[in-house]
Structure formats: C-alpha cells, structure tokens
Amino acid sequence: MDTDPAKISDHVWRAKYRLVDAGRSEAGIADSWRRVARAIAAAEPSGAPLWEARFFDLLQDRSFLPGGRIQAGAGTARNVTLFNCFVMGEIEDSIPGIFRALEEAAVTMQAGGGIGLDFSTLRPRGLRAWAAGTIASGPVSFMQIWDAMCGTVLSTGARRGAMMATLRCDHPDIAEFVSAKHRPGMLRRFNMSVQVTDAFMAAVRSDAAWPLVFPAAAFGPDDQGGESV
Incomplete structure (x- = not known):
C-alpha cells in the first residue's frame, strides 16, 4: 500500500x-x-x-x-444535501411508524446525509403487543433493518453510509444494546451511544440499583413495568 x-x-x-x-x-x-x-x-x-x-x-x-x-x-446540480448529519424524528412504536422512520432515513441517506436515531421509543424484547397479540422483538432487532438498508443504499454510491443509534440508559434492553456489536458482523454500519442521565451517574457513584423501565401505557394489565440492575 x-x-x-x-x-x-x-x-x-x-x-x-x-x-x-x-x-x-x-x-x-x-x-x-x-x-x-x-x-x-x-x-x-x-x-x-x-x-x-x-x-x-x-x-x-x-x-x-x-x-x-x-x-x-456544492455546485454539482445533483439532488444531494450539503449537510453531513441529521437527527431523525421520533420512531413511533408501531410497525407503520417504524417503517415510516426507515423510509425517511433511507431518503436522507440517499441524498448523502448521515443519520442519528433514538430507538428508546421502541418497546423492549418480549413485551406483548396487545393490539396484535404478538411479542415484541425489541429495538436491537429492528436496528438490523436499518443496518441492511444502509448497506443497500451504499451500493448506489462510493461513500459509506453513516448511522448513529442511541438508547436510554433506563431502557430494559440496554444490556442487549451495549453488547450487540460483540457478535461478528452485527450492526456493522452503526455507531452506538447510550443516553446517560445525571441520575444514572449518581447511581453509579453510590453503587445503587438502577431501574430499567418503559412507559406504562405500553404494558397490559399482567405485565411488569420494569426491573432493576
């Protein structure tokens, strides 16, 4: 070389x-x-x-x-963005909402923009989706769809796609999130960041238990709203 x-x-x-x-x-x-x-x-x-x-x-x-x-x-007359990075909007916790967010991300990336996404709005793995009677696969699972999309859109140009995924430190799937890239080939096109709060840092300093929670409205009458680590 x-x-x-x-x-x-x-x-x-x-x-x-x-x-x-x-x-x-x-x-x-x-x-x-x-x-x-x-x-x-x-x-x-x-x-x-x-x-x-x-x-x-x-x-x-x-x-x-x-x-x-x-x-x-600049100056090319191409339909591309001159901004490097975009913070995408909230991902609605539903299949239509998830794929609307995916489409928006794909269009942004096609125009040359890097994207940042907060997956904290998606219900944790194993939680029942009461309206459909199904079991949620969790945000890390859905991130694989974005990862595949990024690789596909990349194939149309010479520049690698750039994505940042974030998850709140109190989301029940945070342990799966922080260890996801330990698996070979997993989420290769993502950078990962944890949204850390002052309360979490205080819990770390005092070695206190830290509750993992998700909005109560997503839970049915028999589900538990969270756990602690």
Missing part, C-alpha cells in the same frame, strides 16, 4: 469529491475548490465574484475546509 500522503490525498479526492459527469470532469483539486467557492458565493446578495475569489483562496491554501458533503455536492 502506498503511504505517500500526496497520493493518498489524491486518491481520496478522486474517490469521494471529484466531480465527473457526462459533460464535466474536474482535472485537479483546484477545479473542485473553484466549483465549491462559486456555489457558496452565489448565495451572497452582491459581490459574488469577490466572495468567490476570497473563498477559493481559503480553500486553495487549506486555511478552511468545508464538510465532506459540501465538497462533494
């Missing part, structure tokens, strides 16, 4: 940021800087050529580098 920094940089530019379309092909990194500078300067109400030149100079000497989505998408 070639370790020459200049060659590595050139490879990254060609693979992720260089614009190559039917009627347009950037010959060097300066062409990319010019494209980005012109696109960003176009938002100015006046003096766009001046701002383009100033911004180009900043980019050319590496005084400032915009986010990757800006470098890849």
Whole structure:
C-alpha cells in the first residue's frame, strides 16, 4: 500500500469529491475548490465574484475546509444535501411508524446525509403487543433493518453510509444494546451511544440499583413495568 500522503490525498479526492459527469470532469483539486467557492458565493446578495475569489483562496491554501458533503455536492446540480448529519424524528412504536422512520432515513441517506436515531421509543424484547397479540422483538432487532438498508443504499454510491443509534440508559434492553456489536458482523454500519442521565451517574457513584423501565401505557394489565440492575 502506498503511504505517500500526496497520493493518498489524491486518491481520496478522486474517490469521494471529484466531480465527473457526462459533460464535466474536474482535472485537479483546484477545479473542485473553484466549483465549491462559486456555489457558496452565489448565495451572497452582491459581490459574488469577490466572495468567490476570497473563498477559493481559503480553500486553495487549506486555511478552511468545508464538510465532506459540501465538497462533494456544492455546485454539482445533483439532488444531494450539503449537510453531513441529521437527527431523525421520533420512531413511533408501531410497525407503520417504524417503517415510516426507515423510509425517511433511507431518503436522507440517499441524498448523502448521515443519520442519528433514538430507538428508546421502541418497546423492549418480549413485551406483548396487545393490539396484535404478538411479542415484541425489541429495538436491537429492528436496528438490523436499518443496518441492511444502509448497506443497500451504499451500493448506489462510493461513500459509506453513516448511522448513529442511541438508547436510554433506563431502557430494559440496554444490556442487549451495549453488547450487540460483540457478535461478528452485527450492526456493522452503526455507531452506538447510550443516553446517560445525571441520575444514572449518581447511581453509579453510590453503587445503587438502577431501574430499567418503559412507559406504562405500553404494558397490559399482567405485565411488569420494569426491573432493576
């Protein structure tokens, strides 16, 4: 593997940021800087050529580098986002709600955005879904659908999909969540973060029991609303 920094940089530019379309092909990194500078300067109400030149100079000497989505998408006329990351909306605890959230995430990722999701709204594994008479498989199980979607959408472009999954520290499935990636090949496209509260940290310091709970409205009359660890 070639370790020459200049060659590595050139490879990254060609693979992720260089614009190559039917009627347009950037010959060097300066062409990319010019494209980005012109696109960003176009938002100015006046003096766009001046701002383009100033911004180009900043980019050319590496005084400032915009986010990757800006470098890849600005000035291309492609239907892509110039924002790197998105916090997705609440995932409704129902099959229609889950797949609406999946669709929204897929469309965002197709446009080049990374996504962050809170799976704390999904009922824990083993809890009865009273309306349908079924047993919930838990948030970690549904995360595998997002993982597969990310790999599928990735196949349409050169950039890896980026996802962040979070779960509250008092969710009954938190132990399964934090250990999920110990299994080979499991949730490979996710970063995982636990939502930690001040109360949890206080319990850690005092070595107190920590209740694992889920909203009582999700439980039927014979279910228990939580447990402690």
